[in-house]
Amino acid sequence: MQKVPGYVFLAFAAVASVFPLYFMVVSATNTSNEVLASKLLPGTHLLENFQTLVGAQPLGTALWYSAIIAVGTTVLALAVTSIAGYGFEVFHTKAKDRFMALLLLAIMIPFAATMIPLFRMFADLGLVNSWIAVVLPAISTPFLVLLFRQASRSFPHEVIEAARIDGLKELQIFLRIYLPTMRPTFAAAAVITFMTAWNNFLWPKVVLVNNDVQTLPMLLTNIQAGYVTDYGMLMLAVLIASLPAMVVFLALQKSFAEGITGAIK
Incomplete structure (x- = not known):
């Protein structure tokens, strides 16, 4: 009986956490007026909302650019930050500790302070309005370098020494x-x-100045920019924009928890 209040609280917390997602899914099947009326039951306008969305906005193009940017950023960031974290720990020196401290100070600098210099730099390079300008600033973040460095501390250095004795090069040891x-x-x-x-x-809104090149978050903003907003169509667009991130997180949820715990230890 002592555990009942705790379970009741957790049940309410679970319902409060899941309800926004439920309302988003249900609203994607309703008309704009039904969404404004907070209808909580599924409707029959899902296909109509999808046809309106595709006819009003370049959904396919936005999905394509978002996928290129997200996948490209992820692959390049993992390659750069993992090698950096490995190097900081395996080839540890006091000078690297001081340089790591400088990198951590960069976390405290707000992005708004560096946004204008970044834009001018990419404008001089002729990369404005390209996905490269969106990807490059995000491929090396101090947080990910710190994450890999902390995780590398639990990696047995004896294995590295044994591999070196066996004739493996550093890149082979890493891979x-x-x-x-x-x-x-x-x-x-x-x-x-x-x-x-x-x-x-x-950042994509700043550097992608042409409306023909836009990501899904930019598309959601364009839907709300008109005089009249179709909330059924908007909720469907939000649902479509949320699905890839949810799928990636659910697919890697267990490894995500293990990776964060290992990095903290």
Whole structure:
């Protein structure tokens, strides 16, 4: 009986957490007026909302650009930050500790302070309005470098020494030994990077100046920019934009928890 209040609280917390997702799914099947009336039962306008969305907005193009940016950012970020974290720990020196401290200070600098210099730099390079300008600033973040560095501390250095004695080079050690052992950390970093890149709005909105090149978060903003908003269509667009991030997180949920726990230890 002593556990009943705790379970009751957890049940209410679970319902409160799941309800926004439920309302989004249900609203995607209703008309705009039914959404405004807070109808909580599924409707019959899902296909109509989808046809309106496809006819009003370039959904396929937005999905394509979002996928390119999210996948490209994730792959490049994992490659760069994992090698950096490995190097910081395996080739440990006091100078690297001081440089790591400088990298951590970069976390405290708000993105708004660096946004204008970044835009001018990419404008000078002729990369404005391209997915490369969105991907490059995100492939090396201090947080991911710290994540891999902390995870590398639990990696047995004796294995590295034995591999070196057997004649393996550093790149071979990284690919054949380090990478398979650190799969949970890679999964955690992949989830964080993919979700951040997929949901990123501010920087793509700044650097992708042409409406023909837009991501899903930008498309959602365009739907709300008119005089009259079709909330059924908007909720369907939000649902479509949320699905890839949810699928990635659910697929890597167990490895994500193991990777975060291992990095903290």
